[in-house]
Amino acid sequence: MIETHSIEIVKSTAPVLQKNSEAIGKRFYQLLFESHPELYNIFNQTNQKRGVQQRALAHSVYICGEHMDHLDAIKPIILRICHKHRAIGIVPEHYPIVGKHLIQAVKDVLGNQVTEEIIQAWEKAYQYIADIFIEIEQELYDQARAQEGGWEGFREFVVVKKVKESDVINSFYLKPADGKAIAQFQPGQYLTLKAKIPGEKYTHIRHYSLSDAPGKDYYRISVKREDARNGNPAGIVSNYLHRNIQEGGILEFSSPAGDFILNTKSMNPVVLISGGVGLTPMISMLNTIIEKQPGRKVTYIHAAINGRHHAMKEHVARLASQNSNIRSYVCYESPTEEDRRTESFDKEGFIDQAWLESILDNTQGEFYLCGPIPFMQVIYRALRQMDIPKERIHYEAFGPMSTLGE
Template identity: 55%
Template structure:
């Protein structure tokens, strides 16, 4: 436990972190990768270049400082990050490296303002926070390793089938190379895929939601090919998987992880997705349709029919099932879409349309997609008066702020 003096010093740095947090975390990653380039095999380089990782860490440090007198308040965030760490292979020996470079980054950015008292307080606080992460992650590693068909590190899987789902999304059906048992998972969870791309110096790891219901003889991921645009570079792993990986090739995969899962309750469920954000939602939908008596409304937004993936999967689930309904919103429908009448709403999902199609307002709402999409959905639900506890969402990549 931290003493009152340490807590007071940490609390006094909250305003400083609010202003300089991103600068500190940016400097932290510069130091970390200079002194430990082997860690470039773990971190997502694209998130580094876009600043997403730096911002996520700054938010986490800021939250830790705010709640240093009651760290139980940030335990849900610790668990969420711990799931990602377990899926990436983060180990206890990594934490001293992080702590050393984080404290040095604070000193580099704040200069003389980072007094010995402040640095000592943060060193003590970091030790407590690191121990919390290490403890949670140890439990997750044990759970992963000890379950039937489980494993703790990365395991070789064969691409049994590769299916083009839309102009931009491709599904990969993965089976264990050793043909041994396959660990079950909760709908909404993800796996990490580790690849060595020819010509690349570092290994790359990316996390992909499992897009089918648990209990199958395979894991399925549905990958959007991220081509280069003004906002960001091309996704190295998604392009490699889509263009180079073939049926019969081997990929190395971590056991399923993640806490974006269905709550155990009997209330109606509303699943709202945008783009490739439908992958965890399809897993949830299929599971609910097969194993639950709950009423489910599935709402998906896509640019048009050419970019609408897994539509047949959803329609197969909803067919002859009065408890389940599905709706499509296309922002730029094609003439073929219009002629076929293959969508229910033109434009972006808005509150007015949600109120028309959601049969019961008192429900649990799950949503996933690009950050602007999730911001829009969260605002619409908030304006409708949906309690925050009834809203559940997942970021693809480092956690952000809606």
């Protein structure tokens, strides 16, 4: 632990860092990539361009600083980041590089607002936090290595099957190119892809939730094609997967990671709520319950633009019709004529608290959310209004953020 005086300095100056977090984050990545361009291979370059990575980093620094003397309170946030670090291949050697440029970025942005004493306190704090991250990540690396079928770094997989699930989502079934066993995973976890795209200078790393139950001799991921929109370019990796990767193609993944997981030791009721491609971890959870926990009550609520965007709808409808413990509800933002004709949805528009209250017969059990951030924020607030405690609401964001800002 660092001494009390430094902790006090860090805690009292954390808000100043928070206020200037965007500028600090921007300057940090500029310094980092100038001196270590090879790190472009690891960090998501689109997230840099969109500014979301900078905000996420600055927020992490701020909350660590603010919780310096009781880091236990933010353990779930730290663990989530450590899982991502392990998945993308962050190693202890990266920490001094990041620390050096982060401190320099603080000096550059805050100039004479910060004294040498403040800088020293933050250097100590960074070292202290970095050591915690390194230790947790080491454990995660050890676990990934030790597990049967586990592996280190990135391993080649063959796409053995590619399936169109909706107008915008394709599933990829993956078997290891070496023909050996694959590691088990927990429903809700993700694989991390290192895409080597012809013509791209650096590799692109992206996470994809596993979309089937564990226990198979393959993994399945389901990827939404991110089209060009509002003047922003089309998504690099999702379009590469949709257009260029066919059956027989080879892709490299690191082993399963993530702490957004279904507790399969409990038989408590489960409410799964997803929006768009956020259905992937939910389908893994749902399939797991069907296979491993017969009778466990599941309410699955899914929101999509319309039936053409709604992946795996027949699969979920079939499970609900064949299993009395599974109830499924569908909300379409703008249903098509076909959706209306087939009465394939339960609500038009958006999910709101009144509708949730009308379909949830009780609010017991665990709630799992996955979808766009604004979608999750609305649902999260509604669930909290319904007196569901935070501890029973679990969520996964498909981007670099760690809390819904509650």
